[in-house]
Amino acid sequence: MGQQGKPRRVQAYDGELGAAVARAQEGDEAAFTAAYRLVHPGLLGYLRGLVGDDAEDVASDAWLEIARDLGRFRGDGAGFRGWTATIARHRALDHLRRQRVRPRPTQLEADVLDLPGPHSTHDQALESLSTERALDLVRGLPRDQAEAVLLRVVVGLEGPAAARVLGKRPGAVRTAAYRGLKRLARELGTTGRRAGVTDEAPRTLGEST
Numbered sequence: 001m002g003q004q005g006k007p008r009r010v011q012a013y014d015g016e017l018g019a020a021v022a023r024a025q026e027g028d029e030a031a032f033t034a035a036y037r038l039v040h041p042g043l044l045g046y047l048r049g050l051v052g053d054d055a056e057d058v059a060s061d062a063w064l065e066i067a068r069d070l071g072r073f074r075g076d077g078a079g080f081r082g083w084t085a086t087i088a089r090h091r092a093l094d095h096l097r098r099q100r101v102r103p104r105p106t107q108l109e110a111d112v113l114d115l116p117g118p119h120s121t122h123d124q125a126l127e128s129l130s131t132e133r134a135l136d137l138v139r140g141l142p143r144d145q146a147e148a149v150l151l152r153v154v155v156g157l158e159g160p161a162a163a164r165v166l167g168k169r170p171g172a173v174r175t176a177a178y179r180g181l182k183r184l185a186r187e188l189g190t191t192g193r194r195a196g197v198t199d200e201a202p203r204t205l206g207e208s209t
Contacts, residue, residue, distance in 0.1 A: 013038050017077030025070055032070070036063065039081060043088050045154035049138050049146055050092040058095050062088040082161040085151060089165060137184055144168075145180030152177045 017038045023031035040059070047055035047062075065087050073083055138146050151162035151173075162177075163170040 014077030014081070017080060019077075021070075021073065021077065021080050025073070032067070035080070039084055042081070042155040043084055045135065046085060046150045047088055047092055048135050049150040049154070050089070051095055052139070054095060058091050059088065061095075062091045065091070078158070078161065081155060082157055082165055085155050085157065086165045089147075137187060138180070141180045141183060144176045145183070148173050148177035149180040149184070153181075 017035055020031045020035040020038070024035055040063075043062070044055055044059050047058050051058050062084070066084055069087075073080060075083065138149055141149065147166060148162060151157045151165055152159070155162075157165065159174045159177075160170045163173040166173055
C-alpha cells in the first residue's frame with residue numbers, strides 16, 4: 001500500500017494519468033485513449049456493482065459525457081478519477097431511475113468503530129476472488145457499503161475523494177467502507193488478524209476527518 005492507504009497501482013498511475021489528461025485537453029487523441037485505458041477498468045467495475053450487466057452501456061454514456069466536458073475539468077490524475085466516477089454514478093442512477101429501481105435509502109452512522117490498522121484489508125479480502133465473484137459479493141452489501149467499497153477498492157479513490165463522489169462526509173464513507181470490507185472478510189472466512197483489523201488509527205480506508 002502507498003501513503004494513506006492508497007493502492008500502489010493507483011498511486012503509480014496517477015502521475016501518468018494526470019499528464020495524459022492534460023495532453024488530451026489540448027486535443028491529443030492518443031492521450032485521451034491512454035487516460036481511458038487507465039481509468040476505464042476501475043470505472044467499469046464500479047458500474048457493475050451498481051447496475052450489473054448494464055454496466056457497459058452506462059459506461060459508454062459516461063465516457064461520452066467525459067469526452068464532451070473534458071475541457072471543464074481542472075485537477076490532477078487523482079482528481080480525474082473522482083470526476084469520472086461522479087459522472088459515471090450520475091449516469092448509473094439515471095439508468096436505475098429509468099428502470100424504476102431506486103437505490104435503497106440508508107442511514108449512515110457516525111459512531112466510533114474499531115477501524116483497521118496499516119494492513120491492506122481490501123487486498124486480503126478480495127485478492128483471492130475473481131473479479132466477477134468479488135463484485136457479486138459486493139452487490140450483496142447494503143448500498144452505502146457497496147458504493148464505498150467500490151470507490152475505495154475498485155476505482156482507487158482516497159476517503160475524501162470517495163466522499164465527494166457520494167456527497168457524504170469522509171468519516172461516514174470510511175465507516176461504510178470498513179463495514180462492507182469486514183462483512184466481505186467474514187464471508188471469505190478470513191480472520192480478524194488476516195483482515196488487518198486492529199485497534200489502531202485508520203490507515204487503510206482513508207484519512208482521518
